[in-house]
Amino acid sequence: MTAAITDYFPLRQGRAHEVCGAGAYGFACALAGQLGGNVMWIREDWQPELLNPEGFLPFFDPRKLLFAKGESQIDVLASGEEALRSGAVNLTVMELSKPIGLTEGRRLQLAAEAGKSTGLCIISEGMGSNAAESRWRCAPIFDPADSTLIRWEIIKNKSGTLTRWDLRWDAETRRITVVSKAGQRPAPAHARG
Template sequence: MNNSFKDHFPLRKSRAHEVTGPTALSFAAIACGHGGKGAMWIVESWQQETLNPVGLAPFCDPAKVVLVRADSPIDVLAASEEALRSGAVSTVVAELTKPLGLTAGRRLQLAAEAGKTTGVFIISDGMGSNATETRWRCSPEFDAQDSTLQRWELIKNKSGTLKVWRVRWDAEARRVIVVSEAGE
């Protein structure tokens, strides 16, 4: 995994990843912009807060994001698995409301590999699956000069070390920039 996100978003393609924390939605929206074939975003239909495609515009082309409302947590998983396996989109984002078991997590991982699709699963703290490739905790950092500053902490990584990055969103370049630590 690169120390810099200038050219590549830090998610391994063809894998399932999890993200948690207050800025998890921003992380997922940025992930949607890092594929060539668009994205699918899946939520349960009972959720009253709905993703506004216009809000995705700074991070990705909203016209390339298919929004899906599923009837139940099982339907969210089924739709995610089918979308991952099909390869019709580059990224599948799913907002999970129930913990993901090992079997379901492994099925999603295999589907992502088969479809060469990146899966991003938004979870609550403590809901992670052992089958996931990486798990991220994302939170805002206060900076009076930069409202886009975030802390991205890699808290699970099957193929590398754990690390923390301070990042900001460069809207003009439409990419994540790693913020250097201040010198002493």
């Protein structure tokens, strides 16, 4: 594994990216924490799941979070475009329930470029759009000694290689730490849990 995570994360600014998998929310939160600044989180209003700001606390300050509910995916995309274009927020997270076409994907890219901010679409597996700058698959993995271990995998990348890392989130410094491959991994001094 030669590629350093710092080359890929935080994600390239002025672009829209995609993330899928069970750890997608954690990925979005980690990104929000790394980018700093305000975050706009947009989803459709029928989504029954609640975001829990208390759970965001280890990642970023919930005061920086604005949360918008659109009636349909069109609303979500349109609001996301506004947010990206305005440049008032550093990160715009959109939860998408349906695949988006090339046109929508390209519009997001243009808006992100205009506002110099980062866009992130949370999608279901296998639903990605070709216009995305990169696509990540994130999943929590079990580790006998650590309960924050996650696997981040780039499954599409327009400007780089596909790689994967096992990482850990450090809540105190609010940053990610790459964990070396299983087997060579030293056990953390104090097992969190």
